[in-house]
Amino acid sequence: MSEPLTRRDWLRRSGALLGGATLVGPGALTATTPSPRRSRSPIRMMYNENPYGPSRTARMTMTKAFEESSLYNHFGASVEMKEILAKKEGVSPEEIVLGSGSREILNVAALHYLGDGGEIVANYPGYETLNTYAENLGAKVNRVRVKDDMSPDFPALRKAVNENTKLINFCNPNNPTGVAVGAKTLEPFCRAMESKCLVFVDEAYNEYVMDKGYRSMVNLVKEGLNVMVTRTFSKIHALAGIRLGYGVAMPVIVSKLEPLITGTVNILGLRAAMASLKDEGFQEMSRSKNLTAKEMVYEVLEQTGKEYAVSEGNFIFFRTGISIKEFQAKMEKKGILVGRPFPPFDKWCRLSMAKPNEMRKFASSFKEVMA
Ligand SMILES: Cc1ncc(COP(=O)(O)O)c(C=O)c1O
Numbered sequence: 001m002s003e004p005l006t007r008r009d010w011l012r013r014s015g016a017l018l019g020g021a022t023l024v025g026p027g028a029l030t031a032t033t034p035s036p037r038r039s040r041s042p043i044r045m046m047y048n049e050n051p052y053g054p055s056r057t058a059r060m061t062m063t064k065a066f067e068e069s070s071l072y073n074h075f076g077a078s079v080e081m082k083e084i085l086a087k088k089e090g091v092s093p094e095e096i097v098l099g100s101g102s103r104e105i106l107n108v109a110a111l112h113y114l115g116d117g118g119e120i121v122a123n124y125p126g127y128e129t130l131n132t133y134a135e136n137l138g139a140k141v142n143r144v145r146v147k148d149d150m151s152p153d154f155p156a157l158r159k160a161v162n163e164n165t166k167l168i169n170f171c172n173p174n175n176p177t178g179v180a181v182g183a184k185t186l187e188p189f190c191r192a193m194e195s196k197c198l199v200f201v202d203e204a205y206n207e208y209v210m211d212k213g214y215r216s217m218v219n220l221v222k223e224g225l226n227v228m229v230t231r232t233f234s235k236i237h238a239l240a241g242i243r244l245g246y247g248v249a250m251p252v253i254v255s256k257l258e259p260l261i262t263g264t265v266n267i268l269g270l271r272a273a274m275a276s277l278k279d280e281g282f283q284e285m286s287r288s289k290n291l292t293a294k295e296m297v298y299e300v301l302e303q304t305g306k307e308y309a310v311s312e313g314n315f316i317f318f319r320t321g322i323s324i325k326e327f328q329a330k331m332e333k334k335g336i337l338v339g340r341p342f343p344p345f346d347k348w349c350r351l352s353m354a355k356p357n358e359m360r361k362f363a364s365s366f367k368e369v370m371a
Helices: 007-017 056-068 075-089 102-114 129-136 154-160 183-193 218-222 251-260 267-278 280-303 324-333 356-370
Strands: 043-045 096-099 119-124 140-145 165-171 198-202 227-232 245-248 315-319 336-338 348-352
Touching: 043 348, 043 356, 056 267, 056 280, 075 096, 075 245, 075 267, 096 102, 096 251, 102 129, 102 165, 102 198, 102 227, 102 245, 102 251, 119 129, 119 154, 129 140, 129 165, 140 154, 154 183, 183 198, 183 218, 218 227, 267 280, 280 315, 280 356, 324 336, 324 348, 324 356, 336 348, 336 356
Parallel strands: 043 336, 119 140, 119 165, 165 198, 198 227
Antiparallel strands: 096 245, 227 245, 315 348
């Protein structure tokens, strides 16, 4: 015979049906903060995901959007999404392109600009998706190694641009280093380069940045410059599995890229993203917990004498001093998955931030592995 449900059980189960949303009680429906205590096993510190999962409002909206999920043609919802994003970015809807994750926009940019050959200039290490897609099309990628402090080598980047360069791939903050370049440095670089080729600025981690000198390069798009910016709902909005990203560029660029998009964005993603954008409390919670987690890692790295790059993202790149493969295996034995190798930085690790209790487990496991 089944146990009678207590009121608490009932609430918990109802919450599960609504993807974790509570129906009654303090903070119901408008609550933004998913439980920070529930731990994951293994602890995922390898893909730069938001450990808290989607906001409650996004979860509830997705549950409701199931009703629409048997239908084709969400043209209306895509138009609405573009209008919302255009308003947020201060551009027109014709300057927004939606993709199945920002990765799709990176790929169609590669297809359009490098489909007939040509070259890319990119920081190394950096986020490689656009580069490798272009290489598969036969393009050449000039990878410019970052300086010893992990900041971009601007003179070398400028020097690497030649008459065949079609695109500069600039990730800010950069993945895997986490280093963000302030507007005072990046803006003049974009202005100087945009007459030579498209300056593509991948701002996937934009919302995590705390550095006051940082600014999105969207303002250069507004000025009509040959600059494209991409953003994603996969990071601070915690919707990586739902696949929604967007690009901002002049209408003439958007109209070239949009026909190359291979599918349509999905209705759950659109509805969840609209809800998540409004949920500023969730974004603020994610940002501040990310900062606390990073401070804890910096402290552990300093205690153990490890070199690291100060990160503006939701991850930290640091020198383990042992092979990353060995480090990965040792951490996995402790129930923690850490980032993959980024050659030639084979003794460095990219570590994604996690929940407070998971961070404590990381700290103690790391000290044991390094002892
Ligand atoms: C810098 C950067 N850009 C783009 C992406 C692609 O993200 P998505 O396709 O989920 O929007 C990622 C994913 O990790 C990333 O780190």
